[in-house]
Amino acid sequence: MILVGNSRGGARELAAHLLKDENDHVEIHELRGFASEGLKDALSEIQAISKGTQCRQFMFALSMNPPEEETVSIEVFESAIEQIELRLGLVDQPRAIVFHEKEGRRHAHVVWSRIKADEMKAIHLPYFKRKLNSIARDLYLEHDWQMPDGFRDPSLSNPLNFTHAEWQQAKRSYIDPREIKQVFQKAWERSDSKAAFIAALEDKGYRLARGRKSFVAVDVHGEIYSVARQAKVKVRDLKARLGDPNDLPSIESVQAEYKADMAQKLGAFQRDLIAQSSRHAYDFKKRHTALIDRQREERLRLSENQKTRWIQETKRRQSRFRNGLKGLWDRLRGEHGRIAKQNTEEAAYALNRDHREKADLSKRHLSEKRSLKAQVQTLREEYAEQHRTLSQDIEHLRARLSSPTLEP
Secondary structure, eight states: OEEEEEEEOOHHHHHHHHTOTTSSEEEEEEEESOSOSSHHHHHHHHHHHHTTSSOSOOEEEEEEEOOTTOOOOHHHHHHHHHHHHHHHTOTTOOEEEEEEEETTEEEEEEEEEOEETTTTEEOOOTTHHHHHHHHHHHHHHHTTOOOOHHHHOGGGGOGGGOOOOOOOOOOOOOOOHHHHHHHHHHHHHHOSSHHHHHHHHHHTTEEEEEOSSSEEEEETTOOEEEHHHHHTOOHHHHHHHHOOGGGSOBHHHHHHHHHHHHHHHHHHHHHHHHHHHHHHHHHHHHHHHHHHHHHHHHHHHHHHHHHHHHHHHHHHHHTTSOOHHHHHHHHHTTHHHHHHHHHHHHHHHHHHHHHHHHHHHHHHHHHHHHHHHHHHHHHHHHHHHHHHHHHHHHHHHHHHHHSOOOOO
């Protein structure tokens, strides 16, 4: 669990940040040691008390981020918070605990008052970063979580020590030379004019050009082929059907045309890919919004149902006590005490039941969000791979068509 803390002021700004609805769900889990019932007012209490001191950074704010792949219970968060309080000397200080859920992950924020009200002094927090790192490392070990490299070896957390990932260039798959010969031979056999032969070759990805001695053909990769050799036709027969080779464009101009045409084609592929990616992103955004709306509705419905049930159960428990002389008689014979004990036990059971229901719903919601996030991540990786492949194709094409060529 990554722990990041700092001393700070700005109670109003911090409360606004913690209550932002950019998260899928925000829950004020605990307000301890405050007279106020809301987070904004509670943090304002800390600031008001700090006015009697010279401390400007009167709060200690902590973020707690568990491993992304782990489902961490509230009890684990609470246990970690108690350890942090003990190590930092913040035991029994007023504190607020806020849980955030976003993209299928739950993390926590804790805010303590640094002001000891009975002494009107700020609590000193020496080496708190080192202490937090030590606690974080212990949490990874305690819960058998996959430990980040930065915790194993401090030098590994320094980006300057990282190496660049190696990108493997896409390799062109050459057609079997025998198939190339067949293309030229069939094109020659099926054409009876220069225009027909040019069309037949271009249909297979070859364009005629002017070579140093006779006719050549150029493919999309800039490779040069002798037409006479590939088609097994004598040069005089080529000239008889195709005319003077000097009337054809040069090899360099054909390569430049291919470079422009292929760049345009691959660019169109990229634009189509971006459009598809945008459509899928919009679709996932709609699904995400619908999911969050449904989850919020389910949580609100559960909360309202629990409140209604609690009121009904409280009334039922209270109705067990009799009034008047009958109630006095119940007290004298100990019946009143027995009922009070029964009510207390039932109330405790009801609280635990409500907590379990809430935890189960939260767990299911986290699972739903993670499932959707996994789908998004898979699609992003697929699009990223296609973008990389297209970029490699473009670079490969530029390199091939820009390099010096030799006529066969």
